[in-house]
Amino acid sequence: MPFLCLPEEGEPYLVGQRCRSCGAVYLGERRACSKCTREGPFEQIPLSRRGELWVWSIVHQSVPGVPVPYVVGIVDLPEGVSVRCNLIDVEPDPAKLRFGMPVEMTTGVSQQDREGNDVVAFYFRPARG
């Protein structure tokens, strides 16, 4: 997860790249800005942990070992970035999901690598409060 930042203190957050020429924000490394076509420079900014669920879909078939069904979606953040993610803490039921619902980022251990280290991934879940 190259754009997930896990600070020693405080909440984890996603790191965006902001174009200093026009202010467009992207997730992940960029070599050129697709909005103004300049090659940056880009600066790293912490992205909001809250956004809106733009689109979702319920996955019923996956690779062996991955429990189904589960929910995937694209979350719009206030910075203008769209994030593909898995949704957790929500039933894979269309009646429980709606477009534009507020969601917040959370993290969890998704798997372990070959050396047995925890691999931390980010998820979104329905926003609380």
Ligand SMILES: [Zn+2]
């Ligand atoms: Zn730009």
